[in-house]
Amino acid sequence: MAEAMGLRERKKLQTAQRIYRIAVQLFVERGFDNVSVQEIADAAEVSKMTVFNYFGTKEDLVFGPAEGHFGDAARAVRERAPGESAADAVRRQFLEMVEARDASVGLHREPFARQVYQLVLNTPVLMERAFLASQKGTRELAALLAEETGDRTLALIAAATLNAARSALIEEHHRRLDAGESPDEIAAEAPERSRQAFELIEKGLKGYAVKS
Known part of the structure; x- marks a missing residue:
């Protein structure tokens, strides 16, 4: 660039x-x-x-350089291919970011990214900003799903659930890094962990928002 x-x-x-x-x-x-x-x-x-x-x-x-990542799930759903469900699209994008060791999913090798994460966790005003940015990303995703499905309530439930899964996986990455594991060790197990997380969601969202 x-x-x-x-x-x-x-x-x-x-x-x-x-x-x-x-x-x-x-x-x-x-x-x-x-x-x-x-x-x-x-x-x-x-x-x-x-x-x-x-x-x-x-x-x-x-937040300036990274706040856009709160909308990653919405981007994955917006750009997904015909026949791909919302859950599959979010999982695929997440694993692509894991493969790239993207800092936004907690797997960057540089300690600086972890310092930013801890800074946010330890600062109430930054946590509030993160919460609001996360809510904005969830509502952006919900709006996309509602436009496709016509049901705003179910769209918001689906969007919140998908973003919650991503957040939980990212939090697990940070926890394991803090425990001394390497990004490569964590990334090696990410596909299976991601499969389990999104499979749990799909038990309730199976067949929902499959693009025609």
Whole structure:
């Protein structure tokens, strides 16, 4: 991606990434509430206004680059092939992200991604932001399913269940990483664990929202 960008765009991306990493490191070391945006700007050697040009709020300094992943399940369902159920699409996408060791599913080799996860868990205002983002992703998925099936209530139930399964699997990945297992060890068992999780859902959602 960087190769396709012009020099100005690359510099902007590099600046945003530097600010993001410095901010997260300060939050991890001192606590989210104990670090000001001005202190982040000083550490990154930019102005406070520059920080806000890249990140609209202090919370965006944690969520900005990754918040879109709360809509991953909706994207999987929106882009699924004819004949593929909603549950199959979400499971397939999840396993593709496991294979790529994507940080959003808790399997990135770099400790930084785990620091962000722990930072959110340990900070009430960030947990609230994560909850709201998760709810937004669930309702986005529900809207897609409701449009296809015509039943908003069942669509919301299905969407909440599918996202809950993903969240539980991701939480398990983080738990095992914290216990000392490697991403490769966890990923090796992910297909079977994922099969069990979504099979449990499919007992209630079997045949639901199969794309025609």
